[in-house]
């Protein structure tokens with residue numbers, strides 16, 4: 001893997017990738033099933049890299065906040081593991097689903113235990129875990145404050161319009177939650193777990209803020225700026241493994257094949273990418289590919305990884 005000393009080229013690489021993406025006309029489709037997300041300009045593109053030695057490199061619309069959607073599932077998983085540790089795995093699996101993010105079919109065969117914490121059903125169980133001993137408002141506040149702390153940025157907020165828009169149209173997520181409740185795999189009322197879920201999906205962040213928040217995963221569980229431990233090195237590796245195998249739903253294999261680093265996508269068009277030992281990356285382009293992952297975001301990370309010789313499989 002490229003050494004940090006060789007990184008003056010990183011600035012150049014980011015600028016090149018952003019310029020190339022600005023030219024492209026095949027930008028995918030912006031998600032409209034959450035009406036509020038459909039209002040976003042498909043021409044937006046931002047990319048940010050925060051290196052373990054503290055450099056922040058930005059290109060394009062890297063300072064414009066967007067709806068992080070399922071990227072938030074990395075942070076809720078981290079919090080839930082902190083709360084209940086390995087007991088979480090009795091309620092959520094760790095296998096790629098090979099199905100779309102909002103699929104219901106596997107849940108019946110697998111007795112209401114979602115395949116992994118990154119598909120919607122799994123993230124709703126994680127929200128239910130975070131709700132224990134709290135009112136939904138407190139659980140939502142805890143998630144937001146954790147992300148603000150990781151990013152070292154108190155300006156990060158929840159977009160209430162996106163949360164309301166998703167609640168108003170979230171019939172499938174209600175179906176998933178009710179179905180899991182019938183198997184006893186939700187401990188709270190479905191609408192409470194979903195209240196937490198919809199709000200953490202509606203957190204708005206820029207690429208800069210997202211890459212900052214991911215730093216601990218690129219640095220063995222520690223914030224590289226302060227040296228403070230967020231999670232153990234082992235837990236950081238395991239979260240990375242889940243991102244690699246499950247972070248892009250039924251497109252996870254293709255992302256691993258093409259990009260070669262752990263990543264987590266969201267239907268807002270954001271992706272968080274982790275280059276272990278080197279950098280935390282965030283990219284945003286609202287148009288999605290057929291698997292619901294950012295089309296140009298994936299292509300941009302593929303190009304960047306190739307230019308920088310970044311892959312967890314590189315010698």
Ligand SMILES: NC(=O)CC[C@H](N)C(=O)O
Pocket residue numbers: 068069070071101102120166173198201265266267268292
């Ligand atoms: N893939 C995603 O980002 C999906 C998250 C979205 N909030 C949903 O539940 O449908």
